[in-house]
Amino acid sequence: MDGIAQPNDQRAQLEKLYGEMAPHSLYPLWEVLANLVTPVPRSVAQPHLWQYGPARDYLLRAGDLISAEQAERRVLILENPGLSGSSAVVPSLYAGLQLILPGEVAPCHRHTQCALRFVIEGDGAYTAVDGERCYMQPFDLVLTPNWQWHDHGNTSDRPMIWLDGLDIPTVRFYDASFAERLEHPSQSESIPAGDNLHRYGRNMRPFRATTAERRPQQQPIFHYPYAQWRESLMAVAGADAPDPHLGHALEFINPANSGPVMPTISAHVRHLPAGFETRPRRATDGTTFVVVAGRGTARVEGREFRLEERDLFVVPSWNALELRAETPLTLFGYSDKAAQEKLSLYREERLPG
Ligand code: GTQ
Numbered sequence: 597m598d599g600i601a602q603p604n605d606q607r608a609q610l611e612k613l614y615g616e617m618a619p620h621s622l623y624p625l626w627e628v629l630a631n632l633v634t635p636v637p638r639s640v641a642q643p644h645l646w647q648y649g650p651a652r653d654y655l656l657r658a659g660d661l662i663s664a665e666q667a668e669r670r671v672l673i674l675e676n677p678g679l680s681g682s683s684a685v686v687p688s689l690y691a692g693l694q695l696i697l698p699g700e701v702a703p704c705h706r707h708t709q710c711a712l713r714f715v716i717e718g719d720g721a722y723t724a725v726d727g728e729r730c731y732m733q734p735f736d737l738v739l740t741p742n743w744q745w746h747d748h749g750n751t752s753d754r755p756m757i758w759l760d761g762l763d764i765p766t767v768r769f770y771d772a773s774f775a776e777r778l779e780h781p782s783q784s785e786s787i788p789a790g791d792n793l794h795r796y797g798r799n800m801r802p803f804r805a806t807t808a809e810r811r812p813q814q815q816p817i818f819h820y821p822y823a824q825w826r827e828s829l830m831a832v833a834g835a836d837a838p839d840p841h842l843g844h845a846l847e848f849i850n851p852a853n854s855g856p857v858m859p860t861i862s863a864h865v866r867h868l869p870a871g872f873e874t875r876p877r878r879a880t881d882g883t884t885f886v887v888v889a890g891r892g893t894a895r896v897e898g899r900e901f902r903l904e905e906r907d908l909f910v911v912p913s914w915n916a917l918e919l920r921a922e923t924p925l926t927l928f929g930y931s932d933k934a935a936q937e938k939l940s941l942y943r944e945e946r947l948p949g
Contacts, residue, residue, distance in 0.1 A: 610624070614627075636914060637880055637913045637914040638914075639678070639686070639687070639882065639912035639913045639914060639915070640678045640679065640687075641676045641678045641679055641684075641685075641686050641687060641882055641910070641912035641913070642676060642677050642678035642912065643894075643896035643897065643899055643901070643909070643910060643911055643912060643915055644676060644677055644909065644910050645894075645901040645902075645903075645907060645908070645909040646674055646907065646908045646909070647904070647907050648716070648904070648905075648906035648907050648908065651672060651674075651693055651908075652693075652717070652757065654672060655670075655672050655693055655695045655757065656695065656755065658670060658672065658695065659695050659697055659755065663700060664695070664696055664697065664700040664701065664702045664748075665700065665701060665702070665703060665781060668702065668703060668705070669692075669694060669702055669760075670694065670695050670696075670702070671692035671693060671694045671695075671760060672692060672693045673690070673691070673692045674691040674692060674693065674884070674908060674910075676910060676912070678912075682765065683764065683765070684764075684765040685882075685884050685910050686882030686883075686884070686910060686912055686913065686931075686932070687765060687882070687913075688763065688765050688766045688769070688860075688882070688932040688935065689761065689762070689763055689764075689765060689766065689861070689882070689884065689930070689931070689932055690760070690761070690762045690763070690764040690765060691759060691760065691761055691884050691908070691910070692759070692760040692762075693716070693757060693758070693759060693760070693908075694713075694748070694757065694758055694759075694760050695755060695756070695757050696718075696721050696748050696749065696750040696755070696756045697750060697755050697756075698750050698751075698752060698753050698754065698755070699750065699751075700749065700750050701747060701748070701749045701781045701782055702747060702748040702749070703747055703777065703778070703781040703782075704724075704745055704746065704747035704777065704778035704780065704781060704782060704783045705745070705746070705747075705775060705776065705777045705778065706743050706744060706745045706746065706775065706776060707742075707743070707773065707774065707775035707776075708742055708743060708767055708772055708773055708774045708775070709742065709762045709763055709764050709767045709773065710739075710740070710741055710742045710762065710763050710858040710859065710860055710861055711739070711740040711746075711760060711761065711762045712737060712738065712739050712740070712760070712761045712762075712857065712858070712861060712863060712930060713732070713736075713737070713738040713739075713740070713758045713759065713760060713761075714735070714736075714737055714738075714758060714759040714761065714886055714928055714930075715732045715733060715734050715735055715736045715738070715756070715757075715758045715759075715822075716734065716735075716757050716758055716759055716886065716906055717734065717755070717756065717757040717758075717906070718732075718734070718750075718752065718754050718755055718756030718757060718758075719732075719733055719734065719752060719754065719756075720732070720733075720750075720751060720752035720756075721748065721749060721750035721751065721752055721756035722748065722749055722750075722751065722789070723738050723740065723746060723747075723748050724745075724746060724747050724748075724749070724782070724783055724785065725738075725739075725740055725741075725744050725745070725746050725818050726744045726745050726746075726783075726787075726811070727745075727783060727784065727785065727786035727787045728785070728786075728787035728788070728789065728791055728792060728810070729785055729789040730789065730790070730792075730818065730819045731789055731790075732756070732758070733821065733822055733823070734822060735822035735826070735888050735928070736819065736820065736821050736822050737819075737820040737822075737825070737848060737857075737863060737928070738758075738818060738819055738820075739815075739817075739818040739819075739820075739857055739858060740818070741812075741815040741818065741858055742858070742859070743774075744812075744815075744818075745778060745783050747778075747781065747782050747783055749782060759884075759886055759908065761861060761863075761884065761930045763858075763860040763861055763932070763935075766860050766932065766935060787810055790819075791810060792810070792811055792816065792817045792818055792819060793817060793819055793821075795808070795810055795811070795816070796811060796816035796817045796851060797816075797817045797819070797851075799851075801816065813852060814850075814852050814853070815850065815852065815858075816850075816851060816852055817850075817851060820848050820857075825846065825848070825865055826926075828846060829844060829846050829865055829866075829867050829926070830867070832844050832846060833867050833869065838868065838869060838872055840874065840875045840946075840949075841874055841875050841876070841877040841946045842866055842874060842877065843866045843867055843868035843869075843872060843874060843919065843921075843925075844866060844867045844868075845864055845865070845866040845867075846864060846865055846866075847862065847863070847864040848862075848863045848864065848865075855934070856933065856934035856937075857934075858934065859934060859935070859938070860932060860934055860935045861930055861931070861932065861934055861935075862881070862930065862931055862932070862933040862934040863928070863929070863930040863931075864928075864929055864930075865888070865926065865927065865928050865929075866926070866927050866929070867924065867925070867926045867927075868890075868892070868919055868920075868921035868924070868925040868926075869921065869924055870890075870921055870922065870923050870924050870925075871921065871922075872920075872921050872925075873918065873919070873920040873921070874917075874918055874919045874920075875918065875946065875947065875948065875949040876895075876916040876917065876918045876946075876947040876949065877916065877917060877944065877945070877946050877947065878914050878915060878916040878917070878944065878945050878947065879913070879914070879931075879933070879942070879943065879944035879945070880913050880914060880936055880941060880942055880943050880944070881913065881931035881932050881933040881936055881942060882910065882911065882912045882913045882931060882932065883910070883911050883929045883930065883931040884908065884909075884910045884929065884930055884931070885908065885909050885910070885911070885927050885928065885929045886906070886907075886908050886927065886928045886929075887903045887904065887905055887906060887907045887908075887909075887925070887926075887927060888905075888926040888927060888928055889905060889924065889925070889926040890903075890905070890921060890922070890923045890924050890925035890926055891903060891904055891905070891921075891922045891923050891925070892919060892920050892921040892922045892923070892925045893919070893920045893922075894909055894911070894917060894918070894919055895917070895918040895919075895920070896911050896915050896916070896917055896918075897915050897916055903925070916947055
């Protein structure tokens with residue numbers, strides 16, 4: 597070629613080149629670079645609110661039509677409207693509402709995806725993790741770390757509904773999904789219920805090199821009861837002035853390493869006193885929230901969502917969130933901050949009010 601073609605000519609010749617290259621799976625970076633390496637995150641995920649009442653009605657209707665055992669997991673996926681077809685709530689994470697009716701069992705399996713459960717309604721169903729049952733109360737956080745056997749059962753006389761938060765899209769991204777089922781629907785109960793908290797949850801652990809170790813060293817506890825986190829959060833709220841951008845906030849940690857609860861997922865709770873309004877804050881982790889208590893509003897990049905108890909909402913990466921509490925407002929949230937920090941990607945910014 598002798599020199600760069602003139603503008604009119606150039607377009608036509610480039611298009612011809614693209615047409616010839618495409619069948620060979622070769623494409624020009626310069627046509628897409630600005631969309632690949634953006635100066636700031638431009639999530640295609642959208643902020644969105646799911647009111648609990650209508651979601652619950654659909655879930656109970658599904659309960660009339662298909663059993664937990666038949667479905668394996670009877671769950672309504674909370675799919676982000678900007679991520680249609682992906683089963684994702686933000687690009688890296690999944691959210692769903694799971695229903696277990698009295699007497700049902702969601703059969704035992706394990707997979708490379710990490711899962712958390714945040715109980716929304718019902719009392720006394722259990723998740724069993726590697727031989728130990730955990731009886732769940734509203735607003736308890738329960739973990740099912742990567743590759744641990746788990747089944748769910750409801751021995752109470754009322755429906756039980758919880759939020760499932762998993763890293764399904766992250767595992768899909770890495771093409772690293774493995775899963776297997778146990779032959780029996782329920783695993784045998786080899787460890788007494790609540791054992792993980794007694795053994796590892798009180799700033800203690802079995803004296804090492806004894807036979808009293810029950811859990812993997814890197815993931816000793818899997819139950820964070822509401823009664824405990826609420827007491828701590830309220831005590832902190834009584835002692836400090838609220839952070840202007842967050843309110844009062846406590847993160848759940850893995851006591852083995854003081855890091856986030858699981859390698860890919862971080863979880864926290866926050867509390868705003870009645871009348872409190874946060875200043876805007878944005879972060880690179882898209883966060884899915886549950887309203888545990890109270891009423892208020894969430895403003896996300898100027899869009900306002902009314903919050904009522906048990907509603908769920910999602911705030912995508914780099915969307916500024918402002919919260920206003922009409923009554924004392926308590927939220928649970930989980931995000932991919934855990935993974936982003938490991939990859940040196942996580943950033944947050946506090947914006948002036
Ligand atoms: O409880 O193991 O919502 O494997 C999606 C996939 C729940 C579970 C979900 C799962 C589970």
